Amino acid sequence: xxxxxxxxxxxxxxxxxxxxxxxxxxxxxxxxxxxxxxxxxxxxxxxxxxxxxxxxxxxxxxxxxxxxxxxxxxxxxxxxxxxxxxxxxxxxxxxxxxxxxxxxxxxxxxxxxxxxxxxxxxxxxxxxxxxxxxxxxxxxxxxxxxxxxxxxxxxxxxxxxxxxxxxxxxxxxxxxxxxxxxxxxxxxxxxxxxxxxxxxxxxxxxxxxxxxxxxxxxxxxxxxxxxxxxxxxxxxxxxxxxxxxxxxxxxxxxxxxxxxxxxxxxxxxxxxxxxxxxxxxxxxxxxxxxxxxxxxxxxxxxxxxxxxxxxxxxxxxxxxxxxxxxxxxxxxxxxxxxxxxxxxxxxxxxxxxxxxxxxxxxxxxxxxxxxxxxxxxxxxxxxxxxxxxxxxxxxxxxxxxxxxxxxxxxxxxxxxxxxxxxxxxxxxxxxxxxxxxxxxxxxxxxxxxxxxxxxxxxxxxxxxxxxxxxxxxxxxxxxxxxxxxxxxxxxxxxxxxxxxxxxxxxxxxxxxxxxxxxxxxxxxxxxxxxxxxxxxxxxxxxxxxxxxxxxxxxxxxxxxxxxxxxxxxxxxxxxxxxxxxxxxxxxxxxxxxxxxxxxxxxxxxxxxxxxxxxxxxxxxxxxxxxxxx
Amino acid sequence: xxxxxxxxxxxxxxxxxxxxxxxxxxxxxxxxxxxxxxxxxxxxxxxxxxxxxxxxxxxxxxxxxxxxxxxxxxxxxxxxxxxxxxxxxxxxxxxxxxx
Amino acid sequence: xxxxxxxxxxxxxxxxxxxxxxxxxxxxxxxxxxxxxxxxxxxxxxxxxxxxxxxxxxxxxxxxxxxxxxxxxxxxxxxxxxxxxxxxxxxxxxxxxxxxxxxxxxxxxxxxxxxxxxxxxxxxxxxxxxxxxxxxxxxxxxxxxxxxxxxxxxxxxxxxxxxxxxxxxxxxxxxxxxxxxxxxxxxxxxxxxxxxxxxxxxxxxxxxxxxxxxxxxxxxxxxxxxxxxxxxxxxxxxxxxxxxxxxxxxxxxxxxxxxxxxx
Numbered sequence: 002x003x004x005x006x007x008x009x010x011x012x013x014x015x016x017x018x019x020x021x022x023x024x025x026x027x028x029x030x031x032x033x034x035x036x037x038x039x040x041x042x043x044x045x046x047x048x049x050x051x052x053x054x055x056x057x058x059x060x061x062x063x064x065x066x067x068x069x070x071x072x073x074x075x076x077x078x079x080x081x082x083x084x085x086x087x088x089x090x091x092x093x094x095x096x097x098x099x100x101x102x103x104x105x106x107x108x109x110x111x112x113x114x115x116x117x118x119x120x121x122x123x124x125x126x127x128x129x130x131x132x133x134x135x136x137x138x139x140x141x142x143x144x145x146x147x148x149x150x151x152x153x154x155x156x157x158x159x160x161x162x163x164x165x166x167x168x169x170x171x172x173x174x175x176x177x178x179x180x181x182x183x184x185x186x187x188x189x190x191x192x193x194x195x196x197x198x199x200x201x202x203x204x205x206x207x208x209x210x211x212x213x214x215x216x217x218x219x220x221x222x223x224x225x226x227x228x229x230x231x232x233x234x235x236x237x238x239x240x241x242x243x244x245x246x247x248x249x250x251x252x253x254x255x256x257x258x259x260x261x262x263x264x265x266x267x268x269x270x271x272x273x274x275x276x277x278x279x280x281x282x283x284x285x286x287x288x289x290x291x292x293x294x295x296x297x298x299x300x301x302x303x304x305x306x307x308x309x310x311x312x313x314x315x316x317x318x319x320x321x322x323x324x325x326x327x328x329x330x331x332x333x334x335x336x337x338x339x340x341x342x343x344x345x346x347x348x349x350x351x352x353x354x355x356x357x358x359x360x361x362x363x364x365x366x367x368x369x370x371x372x373x374x375x376x377x378x379x380x381x382x383x384x385x386x387x388x389x390x391x392x393x394x395x396x397x398x399x400x401x402x403x404x405x406x407x408x409x410x411x412x413x414x415x416x417x418x419x420x421x422x423x424x425x426x427x428x429x430x431x432x433x434x435x436x437x438x439x440x441x442x443x444x445x446x447x448x449x450x451x452x453x454x455x456x457x458x459x460x461x462x463x464x465x466x467x468x469x470x471x472x473x474x475x476x477x478x479x480x481x482x483x484x485x486x487x488x489x490x491x492x493x494x495x496x497x498x499x500x501x502x503x504x505x506x507x508x509x510x511x512x513x514x515x516x517x518x519x520x521x522x523x524x525x526x527x528x529x530x531x532x533x534x535x536x537x538x539x540x541x542x543x544x545x546x547x548x549x550x551x552x553x554x555x556x557x558x559x560x561x562x563x564x565x566x567x568x569x570x571x572x573x574x575x576x577x578x579x580x581x582x583x584x585x586x587x588x589x590x591x592x593x594x595x596x597x598x599x600x601x602x603x604x605x606x607x608x609x610x611x612x613x614x615x616x617x618x619x620x621x622x623x624x625x626x627x628x629x630x
Numbered sequence: 631x632x633x634x635x636x637x638x639x640x641x642x643x644x645x646x647x648x649x650x651x652x653x654x655x656x657x658x659x660x661x662x663x664x665x666x667x668x669x670x671x672x673x674x675x676x677x678x679x680x681x682x683x684x685x686x687x688x689x690x691x692x693x694x695x696x697x698x699x700x701x702x703x704x705x706x707x708x709x710x711x712x713x714x715x716x717x718x719x720x721x722x723x724x725x726x727x728x729x
Numbered sequence: 730x731x732x733x734x735x736x737x738x739x740x741x742x743x744x745x746x747x748x749x750x751x752x753x754x755x756x757x758x759x760x761x762x763x764x765x766x767x768x769x770x771x772x773x774x775x776x777x778x779x780x781x782x783x784x785x786x787x788x789x790x791x792x793x794x795x796x797x798x799x800x801x802x803x804x805x806x807x808x809x810x811x812x813x814x815x816x817x818x819x820x821x822x823x824x825x826x827x828x829x830x831x832x833x834x835x836x837x838x839x840x841x842x843x844x845x846x847x848x849x850x851x852x853x854x855x856x857x858x859x860x861x862x863x864x865x866x867x868x869x870x871x872x873x874x875x876x877x878x879x880x881x882x883x884x885x886x887x888x889x890x891x892x893x894x895x896x897x898x899x900x901x902x903x904x905x906x907x908x909x910x911x912x913x914x915x916x917x918x919x920x921x922x923x924x925x926x927x928x929x930x931x932x933x934x935x936x937x938x939x940x941x942x943x944x945x946x947x948x949x950x951x952x953x954x955x956x957x958x959x960x961x962x963x964x965x966x967x968x969x970x971x972x973x974x975x976x977x978x979x980x981x982x983x984x985x986x987x988x989x990x991x992x
Contacts, residue, residue: 622847
């Protein structure tokens with residue numbers, strides 16, 4: 002593999018930005034956001050340069066590495082802090098830095114009234130740097146460093162407005178749930194090292210061929226746990242909704258470019274493990290399927306525009322995980338959907354931010370309505386993202402999502418049928434709730450408060466939205482034109498030959514479009530023709546109520562983990578008090594009691610002490626008497 | 631005549647001294663009882679010296695006398711000091727250790 | 730007497746006689762020391778015990794120690810005791826009732842146990858052992874023998890003991906030194922205080938003790954004109970010591986104030 006010395010700049014630029022902004026403190030308040038944006042943009046330019054170099058090389062020569070320093074060297078265990086850029090990484094690098102830079106630009110305006118804008122940009126840069134380290138690491142251990150960095154940065158950003166206790170709690174929740182996933186990753190690394198003796202991607206790939214299926218399944222399941230944590234998949238999905246506590250650009254960053262994509266990256270990067278462990282792969286598919294339905298159902302009931310979009314992210318990531326679980330055919334489609342999703346979801350989140358910006362930070366969609374006239378650019382960009390996520394041709398989602406649905410149907414047997422139906426149904430529900438968002442927000446009659454003065458956002462905000470909207474429109478076509486992305490990634494994934502085609506692409510697309518049309522139609526019937534109440538009605542079915550409460554995910558966690566945990570800690574506290582403290586206090590009480598009973602001897606009279614001495618002498622003599630007998 | 635008789639006498643005198651220290655309250659009498667115990671020990675030393683046929687016991691007895699003299703000097707000075715502050719030579723009156 | 734005692738020490742039968750006469754007396758004297766009420770009596774009995782012990786030392790071939798015992802103990806230490814008794818003798822008579830409950834039975838039981846065990850131990854330790862005697866060791870003279878040991882084997886303890894003696898002397902001086910808190914009142918000041926006092930009665934001084942013609946000792950209070958005893962006439966320390974005679978026997982029941990013309 003070729004080596005390079007310039008890979009490190011990809012990470013170093015945003016990392017330096019974070020360091021400078023944090024260390025310089027208030028002195029950088031004036032120019033900090035510009036520096037951060039500039040450094041993020043330069044990182045994007047470096048990424049483009051690397052892409053151009055990579056395009057110039059032949060297929061086998063494309064991956065390049067860079068050894069930074071010797072990290073751990075203990076006996077036969079050698080880990081270098083090293084970077085690797087291959088066809089998969091470059092996709093992520095460009096997505097992260099590209100979308101990340103757009104979000105930076107957007108944030109300059111969005112956060113301009115916040116006194117802590119400089120700190121915000123420092124954390125954004127840190128987030129970008131950590132995510133880049135995650136996708137550029139050449140071993141699971143290096144990936145782990147970035148993985149933890151992403152967790153830290155997300156914690157800092159979700160809790161950016163930590164003066165509100167609810168927001169601080171949300172960031173804590175995200176961090177703790179991520180820790181569970183992190184445990185999975187560390188277990189996976191430990192199992193890999195114990196069974197294979199190496200943790201580098203190339204080493205594990207080589208060793209996977211002659212390692213027992215059991216070990217590989219274990220690693221796979223643990224990696225899946227890690228992915229569910231970072232990507233908010235079932236059963237570790239609960240943090241995502243609360244993560245909306247962060248500023249809207251953060252939500253865009255988390256949902257489109259960084260963080261949640263890490264799980265997809267991990268699974269596609271570990272394709273050699275999942276290919277060799279069918280059980281783990283099946284679990285991946287199941288998790289993806291459950292999450293995609295889970296997210297879609299939550300999305301139908303949310304009145305908070307950001308939470309509705311968050312639920313949609315959960316659902317879309319479910320598609321990607323499902324795709325990644327479908328084996329060699331699916332990996333490329335999962336990545337493609339990830340890239341297109343990055344465009345349209347970032348665009349929609351920024352659009353939501355723009356709407357909030359114009360509506361005094363109101364997030365309840367029931368208080369919107371008829372904003373189309375006041376925010377034409379936002380409406381246009383959001384609408385293009387909406388068409389993309391629906392999968393309407395020729396927008397981006399049409400290419401990527403239909404590929405996954407098609408692959409699901411073609412994965413063979415009853416599994417294929419079930420998965421295909423689930424993905425089709427998910428597409429329909431997606432159409433329903435996204436249409437609902439559109440209708441409630443931009444059409445109908447206005448339902449705002451009197452204080453609201455909706456207006457279009459400044460150009461610094463709509464420019465990134467516009468660029469992302471262009472991406473939403475064109476990226477699908479560009480990536481799938483002549484199977485560009487599939488061919489680009491094909492050297493990384495071992496192909497096992499084509500599956501039997503159950504349904505042809507045309508049929509699948511037709512079915513999908515029918516489902517989408519049905520979803521849109523239902524939404525129109527329900528929301529466009531009837532008056533929408535400004536306050537969420539209470540007389541709704543049990544399903545709506547459950548969906549509003551995120552399908553009881555928090556209740557479930559509370560009942561299954563929190564309450565028993567509290568009981569356990571209560572028992573521990575009680576036993577600590579009774580047994581350990583009891584023992585300690587018992588010793589004290591023993592000393593006190595014996596002391597107070599012995600105190601009677603201490604009369605203070607010298608003669609009584611003399612009598613004690615005499616008794617002691619008697620005992621001594623008696624002892625001598627006994628011993629010498 | 632059996633030299634052990636001296637030892638028996640010494641043991642009796644020592645016991646009487648010990649009882650005196652515990653029973654009597656006048657500090658001076660208590661002190662004299664201490665002296666009695668020391669003298670009883672001296673008698674034992676001298677007798678041991680005779681039984682063993684060397685003079686080490688007598689030398690030890692000599693040292694005991696010197697130390698006893700020192701002790702008397704300091705002890706009586708203490709009694710005088712206590713008397714001066716408490717107007718009493720009873721050992722029971724000096725019971726501040728209790729509190 | 731010394732020579733006699735030395736001779737007694739060398740011949741068995743007279744030594745036994747000496748022992749059996751002197752030992753019971755010593756024991757009784759020691760016991761008496763424990764039982765008598767007055768500290769002075771205790772001191773005298775103590776002196777007797779010490780002299781008896783000195784005789785025992787001499788009889789056992791330790792004439793040097795015997796002499797030292799007489800000089801140091803009966804001479805110096807007992808004198809010191811009596812001197813302090815004089816100083817402190819205010820409550821020199823000690824009531825023999827026990828104030829600490831249960832102390833006396835405990836002490837007597839312990840002492841009986843101690844004495845019994847010691848006697849039994851000594852009996853066991855010395856049974857069947859031949860007495861060597863110090864005649865050989867004293868061949869060059871007892872004083873020379875002890876001196877030889879003292880300045881060879883025991884020279885280091887000897888030096889330490891000398892340091893101890895000096896320290897004890899200094900310590901006694903420090904302890905006995907009385908630090909005056911206030912200035913000593915001068916004669917002039919005392920006079921002024923007397924005349925400026927509450928009444929002029931103090932200016933005349935305290936009445937002298939004793940009853941003229943009947944009992945003019947220092948321990949008898951004087952009689953006031955009305956026949957009652959004048960408390961202020963007796964020294965306070967005598968009173969505190971309980972050595973004051975009861976004045977009521979000297980009080981006059983009826984004072985004849987009629988004056989008879991002398992013929």
